[in-house]
Amino acid sequence: MAETNTAEPSEQAPRPCGYSRCGRTVTRTGSSRPREYCGPPDRVWEDGRTCRQKAAEERRAKAGAGVEEALSAYATAGAPVLAATAALGENLAALREALTAHADRVEDVRAAAVARVRTAETEVADALRRVTDAERRAAERTAAADHALAMQRLEAERAEALATANRELERNNRGLERDLAAARAEADATGEALAHERTQRAAAEAALRAMGRR
Ligand SMILES: [Zn+2]
Numbered sequence: 001m002a003e004t005n006t007a008e009p010s011e012q013a014p015r016p017c018g019y020s021r022c023g024r025t026v027t028r029t030g031s032s033r034p035r036e037y038c039g040p041p042d043r044v045w046e047d048g049r050t051c052r053q054k055a056a057e058e059r060r061a062k063a064g065a066g067v068e069e070a071l072s073a074y075a076t077a078g079a080p081v082l083a084a085t086a087a088l089g090e091n092l093a094a095l096r097e098a099l100t101a102h103a104d105r106v107e108d109v110r111a112a113a114v115a116r117v118r119t120a121e122t123e124v125a126d127a128l129r130r131v132t133d134a135e136r137r138a139a140e141r142t143a144a145a146d147h148a149l150a151m152q153r154l155e156a157e158r159a160e161a162l163a164t165a166n167r168e169l170e171r172n173n174r175g176l177e178r179d180l181a182a183a184r185a186e187a188d189a190t191g192e193a194l195a196h197e198r199t200q201r202a203a204a205e206a207a208l209r210a211m212g213r214r
Pocket residue numbers: 017018019022023024037038039043051
């Protein structure tokens with residue numbers, strides 16, 4: 001039954017104390033949480049600390065040493081990093097300088113663009129003014145042309161009126177000539193009739209005189 005007894009928790013084998021410099025063994029009781037250190041009242045060091053406290057101190061010291069080691073390694077390995085950082089800083093300075101120069105050039109370009117736009121605006125305004133002037137002159141020429149056309153039309157109308165008047169005058173003249181000819185013919189006829197009557201009267205008088213002499 002000894003085999004079953006070794007498996008019993010309360011009968012576990014002793015193990016070394018968790019503090020590296022202690023050298024004692026800790027008997028595990030098994031009933032509660034397994035012990036890692038020999039502790040009070042079993043052992044207390046001359047500085048009044050327990051093995052648990054000494055072990056914690058040791059761990060802190062080791063951790064501190066680890067940090068120092070890491071820092072040292074970093075300082076050694078950091079030299080090229082520092083050089084790279086310095087180079088990067090120089091690059092950044094050059095980049096900043098380039099960006100400033102670029103910004104200056106951009107400002108120059110912007111100012112030049114603004115100047116060109118203003119010049120273009122002035123030119124457009126001048127061109128518009130020239131177009132307006134040309135339009136006004138064209139309107140004036142059109143008005144003059146209209147005036148000339150109106151004068152031409154007036155001349156034509158006046159000429160036509162004159163022609164009509166002349167035709168009317170000629171027609172009147174022809175009428176007057178016809179009337180005059182008719183009047184002359186009538187006068188002639190009247191004259192002839194008078195002459196005829198005079199002849200007849202003379203004949204009658206002669207006949208009366210002849211009768212009186214008898
Ligand atoms: Zn101990």
